[in-house]
């Protein structure tokens with residue numbers, strides 16, 4: 001699929017932008033703080049319904065305005081969509097697809113598939129488990145929108161259960177309520193676990209192959225899904241049974257701590273390079289390459305599941321890669337729409353055989369005659 005055009009009104013530092021994109025490579029060049037990431041963020045917003053760098057939607061409204069608008073025309077195999085998002089201060093977000101307002105914002109998922117790769121993504125390796133969980137949650141939601149429903153439901157029940165646990169330190173009479181929460185948590189949580197396990201298995205297979213290719217067979221990338229609920233993921237009934245047993249066994253400890261110990265909210269993914277923990281032992285360059293392999297694996301998974309390529313958004317990452325890795329990445333641009341930002345004039349020789357459009361960004365203005 002590809003984004004044909006984007007319209008931005010009062011979005012961050014864009015007052016009114018009408019942009020027509022190329023179906024293949026689009027390169028946006030600009031100095032720091034001109035609006036390059038903002039532009040990628042607006043496209044991501046049309047995919048996920050939220051930003052990839054803030055949890056506060058209103059941050060995306062121009063600071064001098066009360067509302068903003070993002071519109072994107074998206075085409076693909078069997079897809080012809082006009083996605084529109086309006087953010088207003090003190091009002092809920094409104095999303096329309098082909099002029100029809102969505103009842104539930106999560107219905108946006110799967111409409112426009114994107115894979116983002118930015119310097120911030122190193123956090124997937126460097127930071128704690130929640131960063132890795134966010135990463136897989138975002139990706140699974142694109143492929144399987146009902147996953148987001150199960151996850152939101154699980155988190156809501158978990159929040160209520162934790163509140164109840166805190167109250168139970170004083171008043172143990174609420175035991176029957178805990179039983180109800182346990183049942184609901186087990187139902188939605190087991191679905192989350194099984195989807196995560198399947199996704200990480202696919203991601204591991206595909207990224208291992210890509211990583212081997214990028215590193216000329218020198219490095220072996222290993223990803224492993226880890227949950228404190230079960231060790232095998234082939235049977236949902238087994239997961240439900242084990243999950244319930246562990247919740248019940250841990251109840252006194254949970255009451256004492258006022259929080260739930262067992263469940264997918266504590267999941268993590270182990271990322272090893274040549275059998276060593278990538279967080280502790282890998283160099284910055286190795287970590288970046290591992291993330292790149294995972295992102296390109298995501299492209300493959302989306303292509304496989306949705307029978308169409310996602311749009312690839314690359315935020316200032318080309319200059320961070322060495323020549324061989326850049327060459328490998330640029331080779332993939334043949335198949336899909338790529339939107340690249342850079343502060344440097346990229347060596348366009350590397351893009352020679354590719355269909356491309358080059359833009360200059362300056363203070364929220366975009367000029368398409370930069371070459």
Ligand SMILES: Nc1ncnc2c1ncn2[C@@H]1O[C@H](COP(=O)(O)OP(=O)(O)OP(=O)(O)O)[C@@H](O)[C@H]1O
Pocket residue numbers: 011012013030031032033034035036037038039059060061062063064316343
């Ligand atoms: N809500 C907002 N209203 C107005 N301007 C904003 C808003 N949010 C961010 N900006 C402005 O957008 C600019 C930053 O844009 P962006 O993050 O896209 O920069 P960039 O071109 O990617 O820069 P870099 O190369 O440094 O990453 C800054 O000048 C910032 O002040």
